[in-house]
Amino acid sequence: MKYVPRLILFLAIPALLFALPWWTLVAAPTDGTGPLFWAGSALFLLGYVTLPATMFLGHGPRQADAATIVGDTLLGVMWVLFSWSVIGNLGRLLLAGFVDDPARSRIVAAAVAAVSAIVVAYGIFEARRVPRVRTVDVGIRGLAPGLDGLRMVVVTDTHFAALDRLRWSEKVVDIVNAQQPDIACHAGDLADGSVAKRHAQVDPLGKVEAPLGKFYITGNHEYFGDAQGWIEHMTSIGWQPLRNQHETLERGGDRLVIAGIDDPTGTSLPGHGPDLPAALAGADPELPVILLAHQPKQIADAVKGGVALQISGHTHGGQIWPFHYLVRLDQPVVAGLSRHGEHTQLYTSRGTGFWGPQLRVFAPSEITVLVLHPEPAN
Numbered sequence: 001m002k003y004v005p006r007l008i009l010f011l012a013i014p015a016l017l018f019a020l021p022w023w024t025l026v027a028a029p030t031d032g033t034g035p036l037f038w039a040g041s042a043l044f045l046l047g048y049v050t051l052p053a054t055m056f057l058g059h060g061p062r063q064a065d066a067a068t069i070v071g072d073t074l075l076g077v078m079w080v081l082f083s084w085s086v087i088g089n090l091g092r093l094l095l096a097g098f099v100d101d102p103a104r105s106r107i108v109a110a111a112v113a114a115v116s117a118i119v120v121a122y123g124i125f126e127a128r129r130v131p132r133v134r135t136v137d138v139g140i141r142g143l144a145p146g147l148d149g150l151r152m153v154v155v156t157d158t159h160f161a162a163l164d165r166l167r168w169s170e171k172v173v174d175i176v177n178a179q180q181p182d183i184a185c186h187a188g189d190l191a192d193g194s195v196a197k198r199h200a201q202v203d204p205l206g207k208v209e210a211p212l213g214k215f216y217i218t219g220n221h222e223y224f225g226d227a228q229g230w231i232e233h234m235t236s237i238g239w240q241p242l243r244n245q246h247e248t249l250e251r252g253g254d255r256l257v258i259a260g261i262d263d264p265t266g267t268s269l270p271g272h273g274p275d276l277p278a279a280l281a282g283a284d285p286e287l288p289v290i291l292l293a294h295q296p297k298q299i300a301d302a303v304k305g306g307v308a309l310q311i312s313g314h315t316h317g318g319q320i321w322p323f324h325y326l327v328r329l330d331q332p333v334v335a336g337l338s339r340h341g342e343h344t345q346l347y348t349s350r351g352t353g354f355w356g357p358q359l360r361v362f363a364p365s366e367i368t369v370l371v372l373h374p375e376p377a378n
Contacts, residue, residue, distance in 0.1 A: 010052055014078075018048045021081040024088055024112055028105035047074060058162070063193060065162035072162075076357020079320055080123070081116050088112040123320065123359030130171045131352050131365035133179065139375030140308050141343055142288040144254030147372060152290070153179050153210070154368040156187035156313030157351030159221065160201035163358060169204045172352060172367065177209050179369050183249070184210035186239065187313040187349065188219025188263060188294035195229040206237030212249045214239045217260040219294040219314065221355070223268055242292060244275040246283050257283045259307075260292040274298065276305045296331045296348045303341035310346045311370070317350030317363035324363065335363075 026040035051074050058068030088108045095104050143150075153176050160169065176184060186205070191198040208214055216239040222230050231241045240247070242260025249256055259279045266272030280289065288308040293299075295314045302310040317335040318324025324334045332340075333348045340346055349368050354360055 010056075014048055014051045017051075017075075017078040017082050018044050020085045020089075021078065021112075024085040025081075025109045029102060029109040031102055047078070050074060051078070063197075065197075068162040072356040073358065076123070076320060076359040077116075077120055079323070079357070080119050080359070080361065081112070083322055084112050084116045084119065119361055120359065123357075123361040126360040126364055127354045127358045128168070129365075130168065130175065131367045133175060133369060134366040135369040135371060136337055136347065137371050137373060138309060138337065138345065138347065140256075140288050140290075140372050141375045142286070142308065143256065143372055143374040145374060146252040146254035147256060148374055150182050150251070150256075150372040151180060152183045152185060152311075152370040152372065153181035154185045154187060154311055154347075154349055154370060155352040156185075156294075156349045157189040157219070157316055157355065158186070158191065158202075158353040159189055159351075159355045160191040160198045160353070161193060161355075164201065165353070166201050166204070169201050173204045173207050175367055177207070179367070181208075181210045181369070182212045182251070183258065184208045184214040185292055185311060186214075186216045186234075187292050187311055188217050189221040189313065189351075189355070190216070190219070190230055190234070192221055192225065192355070194226050195233045199233060202233065203237060205234075205239065208238075212251065213247065213258070215247075215258060215260060215292060216241050217292045217294060218243070218263050218266060218272075220263045220265040223263060223265040223272070227266065227269060227272065242279070243272075244278045246279055246289070248284065248287065255284070255287055257287045257289045258292070259283070259289055261298070263294045264298070274301070276301045276307075280305060296333045296346060299332060299340050299344065299346045302346070303344045307344050309370075309372075310344065311349070312346065313349045313351050315348060315350070316355065316360075319351075319354060319361075319363050320357065320359050321362040 022044040030037035054067040054071030057064045058071045092108045216234045218227055244261050246257050246259035261274040261276055261279050262272050291302050291307045291310045293310050293312055296312045299310050315327050315331055315334050318327050327334055335348050335350045338346050350366050352365055
C-alpha cells in the first residue's frame with residue numbers, strides 16, 4: 001500500500017501531459033466525432049500507455065536502453081505539445097468573437113502541431129550538437145596577482161546514457177583542450193548507468209589536459225546508480241574526485257584552494273553526503289576558495305563557509321522551455337553568474353549534455369571557461 005501514492009502520481013502526470021494535447025489536437029477540432037477523432041484518440045491512448053511502461057522499463061531495475069530512448073523521447077515530445085497547447089488555448093480565447101468553432105479549434109490545432117514540430121526539431125538539434133563555449137570573467141576577492149587570468153574550464157551534466165555519444169564525447173574533449181585550461185572541472189551527473197555500460201563514452205575525458213589538475217564531483221545521478229564505481233573510474237582516467245576535500249593549487253608561487261563536496265543525495269550511501277567543514281579542514285583561511293558543488297542550492301552553506309566562488313550544474317538551464325519555471329521552485333538560480341551574501345559568487349552552468357529527452361529548447365548546452373581575476377576590496 002505504501003507504493004500506491006507513487007503509482008497514482010506515476011500515472012497522473014502522463015495523464016495530464018496527454019489530456020490537454022489530446023483535447024487541443026483531436027477532440028476540439030473534430031467535435032468529438034468521426035474517424036479522425038477515433039484514430040487520434042487511439043494514438044494518444046497508445047502513447048499514454050507507452051510512456052509509463054517505457055519509463056519504468058528504462059529507468060527501473062531492468063535499465064533497458066531501448067525502452068529508455070523511447071520513453072525519454074516521448075516524454076520530451078509530450079512536454080512540448082503540452083506547453084504549446086497551453087499557449088494555443090490562450091490564443092483560442094483571443095480568437096473568441098472573431099472566429100467560430102469548429103474553424104477556431106482547427107486553427108489552434110494546426111498552429112500547435114506546426115509550432116511543436118518545429119520546436120522538437122530545433123530541440124533535437126540543440127541537444128545533440130557540440131556545445132558552444134561560454135567565456136565568463138569572474139572577479140575573485142583575495143586572488144593573488146600571479147593568478148590573474150587563470151582559466152577554469154567546466155563541463156557538467158554530461159549524462160552519458162542509452163544513446164551512444166562517443167563521437168560527441170571526443171569532440172567535447174577537443175574543444176576543452178582548445179581552451180587551454182589551467183584547471184578542468186566536471187561538476188557532476190557524469191553518466192546514467194553502470195561503469196560497465198557507459199565507460200566507453202566517458203573514457204575520452206581522460207585525454208583532457210590541464211596542468212593544475214582535473215577535478216570531479218558527484219551529482220545526484222551518480223547516486224541513482226554506481227557512485228563509488230564512477231568515482232573509482234574517474235580516478236583511473238586521471239581525474240581527481242573531490243569528496244568533501246580540497247587541494248591547494250599553486251602557480252608562480254601564488255596559491256588558491258579548490259574544494260569539492262558530495263551531492264546531497266549522497267546521504268543515501270554510508271560515508272557519502274556533503275560536508276563543507278570537512279572539505280575545508282586544514283585549508284589556509286587567507287586563500288580564496290573555489291568550490292565544486294553540484295546543486296546551486298548548496299550555495300547557502302558556501303556563503304556560511306566564506307567560499308569565494310561556487311561552481312554548479314544540475315539545472316540544465318531548464319533544458320526544455322518552459323520547464324525552467326519549475327526548476328526555479330527548487331533552486332535559487334537556473335543559469336549564469338550570481339552573487340550571494342557579501343563575498344560569495346555562484347556560477348550555474350546550463351550543462352554540457354542533456355538528461356532524458358534528447359531536446360534542449362531555449363536552454364543551449366555549454367562548455368564554460370571561467371577566467372579568474374583579482375577583485376578589488378570595497
